[in-house]
Amino acid sequence: MSNEINRVAIRLKEVWKIFTSKVEQVFALKGISMELNYSEIAVIIGPSGAGKTTLLKIIYGLLSPDKGLVEINGIDIYKINGSTRDKFILQLIGYMPQENKLIETLNIQENLILPLLATGNSKKISFKRVEKTLNLMGLEKFAKRFPRELSTGQCRKVLLARALINDPMMLLLDEPTANLDSESIKWLLEYLKLLKNEKGTCILLASHDQRILEIADKKYWMFDGSLKNLR
Secondary structure: OOOOOOOEEEEEEEEEEEOOOOOOOOEEEEEEEEEEOOOOEEEEEEEOOOOHHHHHHHHHHOOOOOEEEEOOOOHHHHHHHHHHHHHHHHHHHHEEOOOOOOOOOOOOOHHHHHHHHOOOOOHHHHHHHHHHHHHHHHHHHHHHOOOOOOOHHHHHHHHHHHOOOOOEEEEEEEOOOOOOOOOHHHHHHHHHHHHHHHOEEEEEEEEEHHHHHHHHOOOEEEEEEEEEEOO
């Protein structure tokens, strides 16, 4: 689906998420509504436990909302079946989780090639794109190394590379500056602006790092499951 047809990339309406245990109910998200367009960068700032990661996981299809609408490129993703939804999301969205979720038994090149093969790319095209992305990120010398052989900061860069690997129309980045040095953060912010301006990418970042606000078109504060616009 083309972003020329639908300028709204992500639309949320009254999204709720409630975690229930034997002793309590935790309202992780309380009626979240937002609308993000292509060629737009949005930043959500807030403390740990505010609900930022839960929100990104719901947008990426990893966690179902209890109530509310989640539209990606005009499609209500929770009204389509799981396998169709997964493929749809993989083709459109690049996701960088807060956790260092790399497959420990695969080297870095193999970790990056998986999402390409999952969306139907040939091995030849996939290897070329992995090589290009590793070079872009300055990670080419780590291609044959395993996650356990990399520092935390290097693993974060690999997760970012994996989010970028499919040339997605949308990016969801959870704490993207965590464990990165100042030069890497500077490069990241400039590259995200380039993606927005040259490719029309819709980018949603969740972070504690207020430096990210300098590139934001839309700014939000999240606390205790509620979202507030920052003017």
